[in-house]
Amino acid sequence: MFLLLHVIPATSALMYILVMSHVARLSTAKLCGTAADIQSRKLANFLQNQSEDLLKTYMSKQGEGFPQTTSLCKEPVEGFPEDKVTDMKPNEMLRSIYVTLRHLDGHFQTLRWQQLDLVSPPSHPLHKKLTDTHNRIQNLAGNIKCLLEEVPPEISITSSSSGRGVFRQKMVGCTVLRKYSEFLKQVVSGLNHVISRRSATRGKGIQSIQKKVLRLG
Numbered sequence: 001m002f003l004l005l006h007v008i009p010a011t012s013a014l015m016y017i018l019v020m021s022h023v024a025r026l027s028t029a030k031l032c033g034t035a036a037d038i039q040s041r042k043l044a045n046f047l048q049n050q051s052e053d054l055l056k057t058y059m060s061k062q063g064e065g066f067p068q069t070t071s072l073c074k075e076p077v078e079g080f081p082e083d084k085v086t087d088m089k090p091n092e093m094l095r096s097i098y099v100t101l102r103h104l105d106g107h108f109q110t111l112r113w114q115q116l117d118l119v120s121p122p123s124h125p126l127h128k129k130l131t132d133t134h135n136r137i138q139n140l141a142g143n144i145k146c147l148l149e150e151v152p153p154e155i156s157i158t159s160s161s162s163g164r165g166v167f168r169q170k171m172v173g174c175t176v177l178r179k180y181s182e183f184l185k186q187v188v189s190g191l192n193h194v195i196s197r198r199s200a201t202r203g204k205g206i207q208s209i210q211k212k213v214l215r216l217g
Helices: 010-026 033-060 090-118 125-147 166-216
Strands: none
């Protein structure tokens, strides 16, 4: 039995090895690669597109006397960045996004339990929207965590609405959803910037390797 080998020029073989090595280094040791970037951006885009509808559905089900304008939803809520994430350096921005998403995980868990007590029946679309959004927030946090160079320590989350009256709890929920929608706009913009920079870096790295190999040849 004969094994047929394709013989390729040494320069081409060296170029192929160096390029593939460069691509492998760009993919993190956690095997995130570029897919985590793109998946994060797609998921953030989807959540942003759904966020305003979620807020409107929430406000419409809080009963008579509840304000129907988000400008009144200004309760103190922990866990959101004080500065715009788009003004941060890429690694700092990704870390801030991850930490905020972890806080949102806690906020949405509280929201879901509260609304189950306040809005009936359990089959109401609001409950499905809150549950689906909560699950996707967890997925997005997992993707962003995969991109981090150093994962922050576990975050202790205290519900910002515990121990308050029902109306105040509703207002806190409205504030969380308003801030969440505003935050997602920054996340989408920030991820677009990060992906563009990484793509440019990847392209420059491969071009540099090709030039070195051509000089060797």
